[in-house]
Amino acid sequence: MSRYWPAPPISFHPPIRFDRFVPATHKTSGRIVLAKEFDSELGNGGKVYMNVGANQGVKVGDYFRAVRNYEADLHDAVDSLSFKASISEDTQKKNAAIEPNMFTKTGGPVIRVRDFPRRAVGEIVILETTATTSTGMIVFAMEDIHVGDGVELDDITTTTASN
Numbered sequence: 001m002s003r004y005w006p007a008p009p010i011s012f013h014p015p016i017r018f019d020r021f022v023p024a025t026h027k028t029s030g031r032i033v034l035a036k037e038f039d040s041e042l043g044n045g046g047k048v049y050m051n052v053g054a055n056q057g058v059k060v061g062d063y064f065r066a067v068r069n070y071e072a073d074l075h076d077a078v079d080s081l082s083f084k085a086s087i088s089e090d091t092q093k094k095n096a097a098i099e100p101n102m103f104t105k106t107g108g109p110v111i112r113v114r115d116f117p118r119r120a121v122g123e124i125v126i127l128e129t130t131a132t133t134s135t136g137m138i139v140f141a142m143e144d145i146h147v148g149d150g151v152e153l154d155d156i157t158t159t160t161a162s163n
Contacts, residue, residue, distance in 0.1 A: 010061045010125060018140065021117045022065070027153040028056045032066065033133075034147060041144040045137065048124060050151055053132045064124045064136060064151040070116040072148075074099065083113070121145055123154065 030052035035042055042048065052058050073079035083098050094108030122141035126134050138145055 020120050022120055028052055029152040032147050032149050040147050042138055043141045048136050050134050053134050054129045055131050058129050058134050060126055062126045063154045065120050065154040066122040066124055066145045067118050067120050067150045069118045070113045074113055
């Protein structure tokens with residue numbers, strides 16, 4: 001279906017206050033399921049498609065926060081390197097183990113990545129919605145945003161933008 005009329009303007013605002021470790025608000029949430037041109041890593045200006053839509057109350061101009069937990073970093077070849085770096089001093093008797101298994105136990109402190117707080121990686125404004133999906137544009141990214149990252153309605157920026 002082609003569009004013969006211009007899309008309504010969207011009230012855009014620069015990032016007002018971006019809290020990287022904001023706790024979950026349990027508002028409307030979903031996932032980034034696809035990106036324009038099948039990209040898997042995106043930055044500012046990137047278009048994303050999410051699995052939340054008008055049926056969940058999403059409307060054009062809403063802002064969503066893209067979030068990721070640290071467990072996702074364990075499965076990425078580059079991001080997991082920081083977990084493999086030496087984190088102990090030579091004077092410690094037993095080294096710490098990150099997510100130890102049968103072969104990597106050290107007898108020292110155990111660090112469980114799933115206990116780390118989730119982190120916000122960017123902000124997305126909704127450009128278009130259908131009943132079950134929405135299209136958004138990344139307006140702020142602290143780091144690359146991946147297909148599969150979670151999204152959560154950001155009430156702070158939505159209410160601030162409408163004032």
